[in-house]
Amino acid sequence: MYCNTKTIDTQFYLYAINKYNRQNWEDSDFPILCPTCLGDNPYIRMMKDKYGKECSICERPFTTFRWCPGRGMRYKKTEICQTCAKMKNVCQTCVFDLEYGLPVAVRDHALGLKDDIPTGDFNKEHFHQNLGKELALQGDDLRQAHSAPNAFLERISQGRKGPYYKRNLPHICSFWVKGECRRGEECPYRHEKPSDPDDPLSVQNIVDRFYGTKDPVADKLLRRAEEMPSMAPPEDKTITTLWCGGVTSELAESDLQEYFYQFGEVACINIVQKSSCAFVQFTKRESAENAANKCYGRLDLKGVRLNVRWGKPQQSGAKHHADIEKTTPVPGLPGPLPNPGKVAQYDPSKRAKLAESVPKPMSEPIDLPAMGAMGAPRAPSDFAGPDKGGNSGFQKIHYPSQSKDRMGSGKYAHMAPPSQYNNANNAEKKPGQKRAASDWK
Structure with missing residues (x-):
């Protein structure tokens, strides 16, 4: 009532x-x-x-x-x-x-x-x-x-x-500030120390806030926005591409197109799902600079935070090859070998010199004998073999793997396991006969 x-x-x-x-x-x-x-x-x-x-x-x-x-x-x-x-x-x-x-x-x-x-x-x-x-x-x-x-x-x-x-x-x-509040916990007001009375935020007016004049909260936010770091544009004026990091599968090309179109006409948008990034290319440099200045830092798009940076130009193949030629070669390395196809095509005289430098075989090739009855080749009658002191016509070649010490017949032969191939005494034993202790010496 x-x-x-x-x-x-x-x-x-x-x-x-x-x-x-x-x-x-x-x-x-x-x-x-x-x-x-x-x-x-x-x-x-x-x-x-x-x-x-x-x-x-x-x-x-x-x-x-x-x-x-x-x-x-x-x-x-x-x-x-x-x-x-x-x-x-x-x-x-x-x-x-x-x-x-x-x-x-x-x-x-x-x-x-x-x-x-x-x-x-x-x-x-x-x-x-x-x-x-x-x-x-x-x-x-x-x-x-x-x-x-x-x-x-x-x-x-x-x-x-x-x-x-x-x-x-x-x-x-x-009353609590003056030390005269007697309500205690029943007091509906806060018992806290007030802020500095000289603080500009302590004096606010609804009319000034509505018209946007003499608003201390707005002045503080604008001052903070001016102190935020900005991104300097690259010196190359042809760069009109922005790199956006943190792109997930939730964002489609249409979402990026709809957001970045407010800064200017967008030429193309390329999303790289493997790297979780996207490249947004504008038609004008002014549009790219406007988008970079206002989107620098973390940009929230559909709940996804994006990191916006200027895109870097791709290095061309000719420029990369020129940079390689300018590098200082390592001293002491041999020069590159010539291409055989180019030598034979453009300079036939060099091919002849290379043919003369190839060493010739030590002797004439051996004619293979005729095939035997069973299909196995037979050695000539004057061939006694290298082990029998025969003259084969070739210089004897010694391989390290043919050393007697490595064949199991040297001073370590007694350490080998018993076998009919690595002990001469085994040839006299019959199958099933026990070995003597002297066979291992």
């Missing part, structure tokens, strides 16, 4: 002092909020107050909402009307961008947007009336310009992907 009386008193108060026509007052069934302000509790109780407050921007009465985001959090309420929130695509409570969660000044700086919103009483009233009619006809078409994909905004907001619920914590207890 108390809430209804307060609502009626508020309505009569607004009827008396508000200069807007009651037909232009805003009524809504649900607020426009970001995930951070809405909280992590899916079962919240939201209180609705019809025409309970004037908008902080247009000063027009609108339906306010009040709720608690979660346990241990402070109660929050809407601060601006839905018409102003749709015009800037921001949350009705924190007045941050709904797409990236950044201040309005940072988003407008990245997208190059300039909204000429009137600040006078009559012009502001006329502007918001026309804006409300336009939103009723076009729906959410006005929000597309503020929610366009931008690499610069994604790069700034990549440090914090989820909602930041610490923003919903209660305020610091002023």
Whole structure:
């Protein structure tokens, strides 16, 4: 009953002092909020107050909402009307961008947007009336310009992907700071040391945040973006290719084409699945430089982080061959041998010199004898063999493998296992007869 009386008193108060026509007052069934302000509790109780407050921007009465985001959090309420929130695509409570969660000044700086919103009483009233009619006809078409994909905004907001619920914590207890709080654990406010009063972040204004002027949070983010490292373009102006590392099977060529087309016309995209990378080639150098500056570092595309760098030109075969010829040869190595085919084709005289340098055989070839009856060749009658002292006509060749010490007949012959081939005494023994100890000596 108390809430209804307060609502009626508020309505009569607004009827008396508000200069807007009651037909232009805003009524809504649900607020426009970001995930951070809405909280992590899916079962919240939201209180609705019809025409309970004037908008902080247009000063027009609108339906306010009040709720608690979660346990241990402070109660929050809407601060601006839905018409102003749709015009800037921001949350009705924190007045941050709904797409990236950044201040309005940072988003407008990245997208190059300039909204000429009137600040006078009559012009502001006329502007918001026309804006409300336009939103009723076009729906959410006005929000597309503020929610366009931008690499610069994604790069700034990549440090914090989820909602930041610490923003919903209660305020610091002023009595505890002075040492006079007697509530103890029952105090709904925080008992913490406040920040430096000279800190520029301690003074914030909803109106300045909405218009993007004198916003300390936006100034801090823009200053941090300027200090981020940038990637210097290569000196070769013909290079228009960017290398993207970390490409997985989840990303297709159409996904890369759709994202990089915002920087300029893309000539071709080559994905190398074996190396988990991709090469994006632009038609103009300016487009490649714009994409490199805004995508430098880690780029998030469909939940996959990509590492963007400038592509390196491939080394041509002629240039590689010239680099090899310029190298200093190793001293003391013999020169390369001539190609026999080239020698015979272009210089026949050199082939004759090479033929003279080849040594001739030591003797005339031996005529093979006729075949025997059984098909085995028979040696000539004057051939006694090398072991019988015969004259074979060839010089005797000695191979190291023919040494008696290595054939098992030398001083290590007694260590060999018993066999009928490595012991002469075995020839006198018959099969099945036992060996004597003297046979091993």
